[in-house]
Amino acid sequence: MSVELARDVGAYHPRACDCDFCRKHGAAWVSDPQGSLHIQLRAERDISRYTQGAGIAEMLLCRTCGVLVAALWREQQLYGVVNASALDARAAFAAAKAVAPKELSADEKRKRWQSLWFSAVTLTGG
Numbered sequence: 001m002s003v004e005l006a007r008d009v010g011a012y013h014p015r016a017c018d019c020d021f022c023r024k025h026g027a028a029w030v031s032d033p034q035g036s037l038h039i040q041l042r043a044e045r046d047i048s049r050y051t052q053g054a055g056i057a058e059m060l061l062c063r064t065c066g067v068l069v070a071a072l073w074r075e076q077q078l079y080g081v082v083n084a085s086a087l088d089a090r091a092a093f094a095a096a097k098a099v100a101p102k103e104l105s106a107d108e109k110r111k112r113w114q115s116l117w118f119s120a121v122t123l124t125g126g
Contacts, residue, residue, distance in 0.1 A: 001069065003082055003118075006034035009092040014084035015099040015116075021052055021059070025068040028096040031081040037118040039070060039080070041125035054106045057113070062086075072123065073113055080121040081113075 005012065014028030022029075031037075039060070041047055050059040052071070060070045069086045073079045084090050101109055 001040065001082065001086070002038045003030070003087060004036045005030075005032045007032070009089050010094055013094045014096040016096045018098065018100045018102045019052070021050075022068075025061075025083075026085060027068050027083045028085065028093075029071070029081045030084045030087070030093065031117045033116065033119050035118055036120035036122075037070070037080045037082060038122045039124070041123070043125070054109060056106055056109065072121065073110070073117070075110065075114070077119060078121040078123065079113055079117040079119055080123075081117045 012030050012032070014030045016028045017023070046063055047069075048061040048063050050061065051057070052059055057071045057073045059068060060072065061068050067086050068083050070080055070082045084093050084096070101112060104112065
């Protein structure tokens with residue numbers, strides 16, 4: 001997986017989602033609509049896919065180590081966000097901030113994701 005960010009890593013505050021799934025996995029999400037995300041799968045069997053509660057985002061989990069790696073959402077294009085804990089630079093990020101998308105409607109989530117998530121996303125392999 002590779003991530004390109006428009007600013008220095010320390011300028012990003014990962015977002016700690018309040019939903020049960022993200023909390024159980026200790027996820028703190030990083031994204032940059034000006035950056036890019038590339039996920040390269042060696043084989044489809046290496047990843048487990050889970051559709052989150054609202055049924056609009058697909059969570060990617062590593063089957064080898066169990067880490068929640070990323071979330072993807074497809075509208076006219078593919079959007080994505082990465083769990084800061086899955087990145088080598090995880091210690092360089094600013095402190096995580098709690099966010100509460102759990103209370104948002106599906107449409108509100110889509111609008112939020114479209115404004116915050118990577119919009120230059122590629123998923124290859126598998």
